[in-house]
Amino acid sequence: MNPTNPQSPIPNPQSAIRNPQSAIVNPQSVAPWRDRLFPNHEWVLMLVLLFECGIFSLSGDNFLTSANAFEVTRLSVEIGLLALALTPVIITGGIDLSVGSMVGLAAVVLGSLWRDAGLPLPLAAAAALLCGLTGGGLNALVIARLNFPPLIVTLGTFSLFRGIAEGLTRGIENYSGFPPEFLFWGQGHVGGVVPTQLFVLIAAIAGCSWWVHRTTAGRSLYAIGHSAEGARYAGIEVARRLTFVYLLSGLASSLAAVIYVAHLGQAKSDAGTGYELKTGCV
Amino acid sequence: MNDSALLHAFNITKSYSGVQALKGASFELRAGEVHALIGENGAGKSTLIKIVAGAAQADGGEITLNGRSIAHNSPRLAKSLGVAAIYQQPALFPDLTVAENIALGLEPAGLWRRIDWSERRRRAAELLGLVGARMDIDAYAGDLTMPQQQLVEIARAAGAEAKILIMDEPTASLAEEDAQNLFRVIRRLCAQGAGIIYVSHRLEELAVIADRVTVLRDGCTIETKLMAEVNFGELIQLMVGRELSAVFPKRTVELGGVVLELRRLVCRAAGVSGVSLSLRAGEILGLAGLVGAGRTELAGTIFGLTPPDSGEILLRGMPVRITSPAQAIACGIAYLPEDRLRHGVIPAMPVSANITLASLARLSRFGSMDFRREREIAVDYARRFAIRTPAIFARVSTLSGGNQQKVALSRWLATKPSVLILDEPTQGIDVGAKSEIHALMCDLAAQGAAILMISSELPEILGMSDRIAVMRGRTIGGTLNRSEATQAKILALALGHRN
Numbered sequence: 001m002n003p004t005n006p007q008s009p010i011p012n013p014q015s016a017i018r019n020p021q022s023a024i025v026n027p028q029s030v031a032p033w034r035d036r037l038f039p040n041h042e043w044v045l046m047l048v049l050l051f052e053c054g055i056f057s058l059s060g061d062n063f064l065t066s067a068n069a070f071e072v073t074r075l076s077v078e079i080g081l082l083a084l085a086l087t088p089v090i091i092t093g094g095i096d097l098s099v100g101s102m103v104g105l106a107a108v109v110l111g112s113l114w115r116d117a118g119l120p121l122p123l124a125a126a127a128a129l130l131c132g133l134t135g136g137g138l139n140a141l142v143i144a145r146l147n148f149p150p151l152i153v154t155l156g157t158f159s160l161f162r163g164i165a166e167g168l169t170r171g172i173e174n175y176s177g178f179p180p181e182f183l184f185w186g187q188g189h190v191g192g193v194v195p196t197q198l199f200v201l202i203a204a205i206a207g208c209s210w211w212v213h214r215t216t217a218g219r220s221l222y223a224i225g226h227s228a229e230g231a232r233y234a235g236i237e238v239a240r241r242l243t244f245v246y247l248l249s250g251l252a253s254s255l256a257a258v259i260y261v262a263h264l265g266q267a268k269s270d271a272g273t274g275y276e277l278k279t280g281c282v
Numbered sequence: 283m284n285d286s287a288l289l290h291a292f293n294i295t296k297s298y299s300g301v302q303a304l305k306g307a308s309f310e311l312r313a314g315e316v317h318a319l320i321g322e323n324g325a326g327k328s329t330l331i332k333i334v335a336g337a338a339q340a341d342g343g344e345i346t347l348n349g350r351s352i353a354h355n356s357p358r359l360a361k362s363l364g365v366a367a368i369y370q371q372p373a374l375f376p377d378l379t380v381a382e383n384i385a386l387g388l389e390p391a392g393l394w395r396r397i398d399w400s401e402r403r404r405r406a407a408e409l410l411g412l413v414g415a416r417m418d419i420d421a422y423a424g425d426l427t428m429p430q431q432q433l434v435e436i437a438r439a440a441g442a443e444a445k446i447l448i449m450d451e452p453t454a455s456l457a458e459e460d461a462q463n464l465f466r467v468i469r470r471l472c473a474q475g476a477g478i479i480y481v482s483h484r485l486e487e488l489a490v491i492a493d494r495v496t497v498l499r500d501g502c503t504i505e506t507k508l509m510a511e512v513n514f515g516e517l518i519q520l521m522v523g524r525e526l527s528a529v530f531p532k533r534t535v536e537l538g539g540v541v542l543e544l545r546r547l548v549c550r551a552a553g554v555s556g557v558s559l560s561l562r563a564g565e566i567l568g569l570a571g572l573v574g575a576g577r578t579e580l581a582g583t584i585f586g587l588t589p590p591d592s593g594e595i596l597l598r599g600m601p602v603r604i605t606s607p608a609q610a611i612a613c614g615i616a617y618l619p620e621d622r623l624r625h626g627v628i629p630a631m632p633v634s635a636n637i638t639l640a641s642l643a644r645l646s647r648f649g650s651m652d653f654r655r656e657r658e659i660a661v662d663y664a665r666r667f668a669i670r671t672p673a674i675f676a677r678v679s680t681l682s683g684g685n686q687q688k689v690a691l692s693r694w695l696a697t698k699p700s701v702l703i704l705d706e707p708t709q710g711i712d713v714g715a716k717s718e719i720h721a722l723m724c725d726l727a728a729q730g731a732a733i734l735m736i737s738s739e740l741p742e743i744l745g746m747s748d749r750i751a752v753m754r755g756r757t758i759g760g761t762l763n764r765s766e767a768t769q770a771k772i773l774a775l776a777l778g779h780r781n
Contacts, residue, residue: 216642216651223639226630233587233625234639234693235611 066193074195074263078103078256081201082275084208085252088245091212093225094143094150096246099253101161102135103272106257108165111175111267121182129254135161136250137243144242165269175267186262197259204252221245287346288313288364288446288477289334294343296329303329305501306343311446311477316468318480318488318509321498321521322712327481330498331448334479335367336360348445361387364445366438368452370710372431376424380434381406383423388441409437413467429460429573436467447471448479451710453487457573457738458773465491483712485514486741497521518713530745531721533728537748538563539598541732542615542701544584547593552579555756556593561701561732566723568747569736570772576756577736578620581703585617586610597701611640616699618690620706620736622683626690629679633671634660636678636689641696663692667722684715691719695726702726705736720746740769752776 057064082099089096110128113119119127135157142153188196212218223231224238232238253272261267289311296304304326311317321327332338334345336355345352347363374383384406389397406419415433423431432452439447449468453461468478468491480492488495488509496506497520504520542561547554554576561567569577582588584595586604594601597613604610610617619625627636637660638645645652645659660674667688671681678689687707694702704723708716723746727733737743743750750762752775760775 210650214651214653215649216646217649219635219639219642219651223628223631223635226628227624230625230628231639232607233617233619234628235607235697236639236642237606237608 070193070195070198073198073201077195077197077201078260078263078272079275081204081252081256081259082272084204085249085256087208088212088218088221089150089249091218091221091225092242092245093228094242094245095154096139096150096249097154098135098139098157098161099249099256100272100275101158101165102132102250102253103257103260103275104269105135105161105165106131106254107261107267107271108168108173108175108269110258110261112168112173114178115175121179125258128258129251132250132252132254132257133247134250135253136247139250140243140246143246144239162269162273169269171269173269175261176265178261178265183262183265186259186264197263200255200259204255217241287311288348289479290344290346291330291334292344294330294333294345295341296326296333296338297341298329303501304333304340306503307498307501308503309334309479309496310506311479313445313475313477314472315493316472316478316480316491318482318492318495319498320482320485320488320495320517322714325498325521325712326501327498328450329501331367331450331479331481334360334446335365335448337367361442364443365448366442366444366446367448368432368435368439368450370451372428372435374423374426374431374434377422379420379422380410380417380426381419383434384409384419384438384441386438388438405441406437409441410434412440412470413437414463414470415467427573429456429464432456432464433467436471440471444476446477446479448481450481451483452480453482453484457571457575458740458776459572461487483710483716484739485517488517489514521713530742531717531724532746533724535564535724535728535748537565538730541598542584542734543594543596543599545594545596547580547583547590547595549579549583549588549590551591552576552583552588553756554580554583554588554590557757559751559758561734563700563730563732564727565748566727566733566735566746568743568750569734569753570738570740570743570750571753571759571776573738575753575776577753578705579756580753581617581619581705581734581736584610584703585615587617611697611699614698614700615703616640616694616697616701617703618694618705618707620709622686622690622709627678627686627693629686630677632675633664633669633678633681633689634674637663637692637696640693641698644696659696660692663696667692668718682712682715684711684718687711687715687719691722699731701732701734703734703736706738707735708737708739708742740772743767743772744769754778 062068082103085099086096106128109131110124113127114121114124139154139157142148143150185196190196190199212221220231220236220241223234223236224241228238257271260271287310289309291307291309294304294307295302307326307330309319309330319327319330329338333340333355336357336359339355345355347360347365350363352359375386378386381403385402388405389402403419410417410419410433413433413436415430415437417426417430417433423434426434452464456464472478480488482488492509494506495509495512495517497504497517499521539562540560541563544557544559547557557580559567569580571577579588583590584604586606586609589605595604596602602613604613604615607617623629628639634656638656645656657674663669664671664674669681669685669688669692671685678686681689691707707723708719711719723733723735735743735746744767747767748764750764750767750772752759752762752772754776755778759778762771762775
């Protein structure tokens with residue numbers, strides 16, 4: 001049997017050692033653009049969405065108008081914020097089921113502090129955000145420091161946050177009558193057509209995608225998601241990163257709550273019900 | 283064709299997306315023999331094994347299993363004909379017990395079948411007894427050591443009455459003693475009429491266990507020989523197709539000052555009790571000992587994975603407190619872990635990201651990541667170490683073991699360490715990559731790095747070390763100089779024999 005085949009597509013391993021240049025491809029090469037932009041074939045979803053839009057534009061009269069487009073985006077800001085908050089969490093291989101409940105709790109905190117405690121609205125909104133941070137901190141503590149599985153922990157806080165919200169309002173309180181300058185954040189337009197909160201979402205998307213894709217911290221999140229053990233052996237401070245990620249998720253949920261209240265003009269304990277699954281899908 | 287042949291594979295070809303992995307490999311296995319299959323990584327051993335086990339389909343050639351000609355092999359068919367494979371990484375379910383793992387695939391399946399727990403446990407104990415293993419059958423598989431997990435797999439194969447047992451690098455993570463035990467089990471199975479296909483990079487052990495040896499190179503069978511009739515030099519030459527000195531590329535290096543010093547280091551959680559050591563710049567200190575002697579645990583304690591309870595770590599004479607790997611890295615300590623796929627690399631991430639993972643802080647510009655710099659670093663290491671990868675953004679999981687190890691090592695060199703702890707640096711990688719890594723270690727030492735090398739392979743310890751520390755019972759049992767060290771002396775220290 002002839003061991004050496006000149007046509008061999010497998011390069012002789014030894015030649016690579018003698019001539020290391022042949023071992024590696026052109027340094028300028030990067031992944032094909034489609035794989036970089038859509039690493040998981042998301043372009044299929046884009047196609048489906050475009051197809052859907054096409055059908056609706058043909059069947060409805062008011063679908064393909066800029067007013068409708070902006071109205072749709074207004075509705076998607078709260079969901080979008082939660083989805084953004086969940087993105088880093090999911091990258092690390094975790095989940096935060098409590099985001100929807102946090103929307104309810106933060107909304108109620110905002111409403112009750114403003115109406116019942118008589119706090120100025122900006123202060124009440126700040127308190128709502130603080131509430132989000134606290135809730136996120138609770139998740140972070142149990143998940144990152146005590147090493148409980150995120151699914152179990154946030155399923156617990158999912159009930160806890162909603163429960164506190166129901167308890168505070170006895171399930172009946174509905175705070176409304178917010179001043180117009182607050183409602184502007186949820187109902188107003190900039191330049192006549194663009195919904196105000198769209199700017200919040202755009203800023204959040206820009207910040208989040210920069211952080212996740214273009215910073216060393218974002219890279220370490222991916223490492224944790226692929227292998228938390230492996231990341232730890234590479235010197236990544238896993239607990240610290242996870243803590244930050246869950247804090248951020250709580251904060252973003254409460255921000256979504258503030259916009260939600262400004263959007264609907266009312267704060268009830270059932271705000272954000274079912275959002276945890278919707279955002280998970282987004 | 284021999285009548286007692288359990289397996290006959292003739293002129294097998296196989297290509298994966300255009301790459302010809304096998305170009306006409308032939309292999310024959312007789313009942314009662316241990317038939318070694320050797321070759322460099324990429325020679326086609328894994329592919330041939332997969333085809334025999336039914337995990338892959340051959341493109342061409344003939345396979346006869348137990349006298350039956352196989353047109354389309356499948357894992358199910360292969361299993362029913364008595365083929366069992368035990369891969370390098372044990373494939374047990376970590377959250378099931380030993381007994382449950384053994385029962386999987388052995389007991390008849392059925393949606394409503396009731397489990398006879400006492401029968402299951404009895405059968406598991408019986409099979410473990412058959413392979414000479416003693417362990418708690420109610421322990422979770424994930425809590426077992428590597429050698430124990432392997433024995434569970436062998437017990438399962440014995441339970442399936444496997445006639446053809448494929449073992450891929452079974453001793454890669456075993457210490458001498460466990461390997462000897464494994465060999466006893468193998469001989470017992472052979473005596474019962476099984477044939478064993480034994481894949482290994484360790485030529486020394488083939489001389490002990492194998493009856494025949496088949497060498498693969500570039501997808502072709504080069505030669506099959508009786509083990510008693512060949513020497514190592516010949517085998518190595520057949521594998522690489524050239525002369526390769528089996529000599530270690532050890533160089534004499536002018537030793538510098540003491541870089542790392544341990545004083546009575548204790549970590550109760552990891553089981554390190556009172557270790558004192560010193561390591562000088564340019565020195566390679568070999569850390570020998572049996573598996574379980576506490577070598578990996580000591581490395582974990584120095585590296586901050588399991589911070590010490592008492593004792594001191596001194597770097598260039600200054601005491602340091604290391605409580606996390608991040609701090610260890612900041613102190614200039616690097617640790618190449620034993621378990622390459624779990625700890626050494628992140629297989630699902632690209633080569634470039636793996637290389638820079640431990641030195642991300644160096645790539646940060648105002649919080650933003652310098653991607654151009656990352657690519658430069660990755661390409662630099664890939665070139666310097668001849669990492670054979672289709673591209674630097676290819677996932678590490680697509681690389682061969684030796685190249686994965688080079689990626690893992692690159693990651694640590696990118697942190698510019700002054701102390702390098704290498705835990706089984708050449709475990710399960712082919713001869714070529716192995717000597718490359720050895721040469722690299724010598725270069726690093728010559729540049730002034732202090733290297734602590736843990737290895738279960740005595741020739742490697744003897745060939746590479748300036749000094750050898752032997753661990754026994756979680757502390758240092760003794761230290762030997764390069765000139766005085768022999769295999770016998772190391773083993774005596776590891777086992778605690780006096781003389």
